[in-house]
Amino acid sequence: MAKNKTAITPTRAENYAEWYQQVVKNSDLAENSPVRGCMVIKPWGFGIWENIKDALDRRFKETGHENAYFPLLVPVSFLEREAEHVDGFAKECAVVTHHRLEKTDSNELRPSGLLEEPFVIRPTSETIIGETYSKWVNSYRDLPILINQWANVMRWEMRTRLFLRTSEFLWQEGHTVHASAEEAREETLMILDIYAEIARNWLAMPVIKGEKTPEERFPGAVETYTIEAMMQDGKALQAGTSHFLGQNFARAFDIKYLSKEGSEEYGWTTSWGASTRMIGGLIMTHSDDDGLVLPPAIAPKQVTIIPVGREDEQASARLEYCERLKKQLAEKTGNGYRIESFIDNRDVGGGVKFWESIKKGYPLRIEIGNKELEASTVSINRRCDDRREKSVVGVDEFVSRSESMLADIQDTLYERARKYQEDKTVSVGSLDEFVDYFKKNQDFVECFASCDPDDVDAREAATKPLQVTSRCAPLETFAEEGTCIFTGKKGKKVIFAKAY
């Protein structure tokens, strides 16, 4: 491959959507499966998910939550109990109607054993968990209930894209019950902070914390909070949501408790989720025309070490040198993660190794040839720099500086993405400006907008033709008030964008 060619075809500028698919494919993260809309998450992709999972799980546990597990199947009658909820999910449910397969006369398998009541594969678990909590909650002493579950869910999607929109995906869903609205809202916001913190510190992904406007709320929620990230095409990606459900589900599922004062009260519930979709956001935040770029904190492995050179008498000495280095790096844990290395000693050409390490997004690429071996040095390239840039340092110095070097890469990626988002966020003061801007650009647009449910139609009359949606009212500017560009009423600052 010529040096000025990119490893990924097409480039972002040529065809962003196809570039995304090619990055996923070339980095070996995931692939489409024989089951329409469902993906196979390959080891490199699953390793990222394991790191996201560990980081979130640790924070959930530190804040008093425990994990549990609830059934995959939800009786159809449960879905019906919360009116908005069923409207939100009924159209995209995988339905289980039979409990065995039987051979026909022509020796084909067909469904048999019709179920009395069909089940859906959970699209989310508010209903089945609500029903369970109604038995667990009796007294104020049983509250709060702070439970999370790691699970697969299914929403039958017609147009799917790996990680971003798949029929089956992996996620966590937290479900809590509290004795007061205030406490439930505090929980909702605390979880939002955790999501933003993991996005920031682990995925190096800048996000905007905010509240959804009414039309973008979770079906059945009173308030939905979100973290929104900007992709490199200027579109928004919702990377995690936290819902204050009020007493809607408590009423639908009869979650009642006897208060300290002896009165019977409905509980206040929350739910919150983050999914494998985060990986889609991670990819589109950092990757470039050479493929995946991974922040070190979330990479399954941070370093690829490539022994370079022919099968000469130095080959085994080079390999030992690599193994010693790998071991020394693994002992460094100051960054909050172990530095994992892959020694690429495979029986394939050096060019293949070089390009694979780039396309898979290893934060650091180390090359060890006879020159490095003899001089006790390492040749280093940072994935976030140009791929031709190299520095040569003594191996001991590299080991002792490895943690700060990785932390610096992490900061560089975050800062680059933050700057990008800042540069591509504009404020507009009128509807004309709003329409004009979106006709020419695909960025984040901030303006004042009324968040009243009655004003949704007025707003959507302007935004729908532009294929733009309200992303959130940022918490940072939540107290500011101004004139809504759609209605002339009072409004809050709201971000609008095209969205994944």
Added chain:
Amino acid sequence: MAKNKTAITPTRAENYAEWYQQVVKNSDLAENSPVRGCMVIKPWGFGIWENIKDALDRRFKETGHENAYFPLLVPVSFLEREAEHVDGFAKECAVVTHHRLEKTDSNELRPSGLLEEPFVIRPTSETIIGETYSKWVNSYRDLPILINQWANVMRWEMRTRLFLRTSEFLWQEGHTVHASAEEAREETLMILDIYAEIARNWLAMPVIKGEKTPEERFPGAVETYTIEAMMQDGKALQAGTSHFLGQNFARAFDIKYLSKEGSEEYGWTTSWGASTRMIGGLIMTHSDDDGLVLPPAIAPKQVTIIPVGREDEQASARLEYCERLKKQLAEKTGNGYRIESFIDNRDVGGGVKFWESIKKGYPLRIEIGNKELEASTVSINRRCDDRREKSVVGVDEFVSRSESMLADIQDTLYERARKYQEDKTVSVGSLDEFVDYFKKNQDFVECFASCDPDDVDAREAATKPLQVTSRCAPLETFAEEGTCIFTGKKGKKVIFAKAY
């Protein structure tokens, strides 16, 4: 409750099956859900599963395996490709036939959007993974493939029991491909060793490693290896299986590779799984008439600390004392796990706390009253001893001895279970003895039996009326030969028992 009464009613001797259900219920491990056959795993039960998972996952990774994720749904046509496999699973599959719900005129939800081809919820994933591997494997350079997945699976069971037999359960399933039969068989046996090691060192559960006789093999396997544990009613529980699949699935799914020599060859595959069933085995290995007994290595928390006494002026000093202790214990990690404590400062009576800590199986119960506070001591009870037995030691001494104390409990439980299994395993030399013994007892019976597929019928003619099955031919005595008590031919030593 009187001191001579048991916390669980009925006792094991009175009604073993009901005792089991009551132990699960009283220890808050799990409960039946509104979905027939599916359970809710509650936090205390899920905490055990997380520890089993971590222990297994660590060993899988240390032995070169990576995690990945494959679709939940399997096209029915995939199941059909391996003849024995489909026969083994078709009768107990949840079948997805539709992809949405629609409201009828009477406003009821009914399945809509009929799928062209129905799917089953995976009962196991050999087929969907086999299909995927056929694309991944091309050259000898792609081998071995060493992948594991943590997942939920579903087998529609008619009679279910929490953890032991549920329609949905959680498990790991490993699926590997190798270039030679020898290497695949080595993998199969290495995994069996890992299962036995986790059972031994984490669950304190003695198991017999062995090979299944032909009728007990996994549908589609050439050889199935198992770890079998003895429950306190003398029945066997299969706690993990590892299958050498030969080239059966490679042929069914066309997993072929080009060898170093340039010839096209079928791969050799293995699969292996352990599930939440292990928790059922754990319960029935150690628990007693007062409830759950947990080995410290697998307990979600090892210690319950109960502040004892009225709301006097010492109350906050007692609580601080408890918190200091909890913190000091958490710093001890020499046993390979963190010592987690629960300070039971709930607003409920002391008796409730006392009995709950027993029924939930905390390995150590610490009581802190004013006496302990003033003397800087702790009052200790080990769950594996009589509940009235107490020792009082200085708090510093307790902290410094805590790890060896927990290790000692772990050993005590293992040794007790090992002795029990040894005492309840008998050898018989003739069919008459065999029949006689099982008419009166429910233990492990060892005898010589032919493992030839042609002799299955002869053997089952004797064992079926007794409701006994062959559990395995133990690897320890695999080389010994003797006269089969069923056929008079040559045979290996085989264990027979009633089984869960």
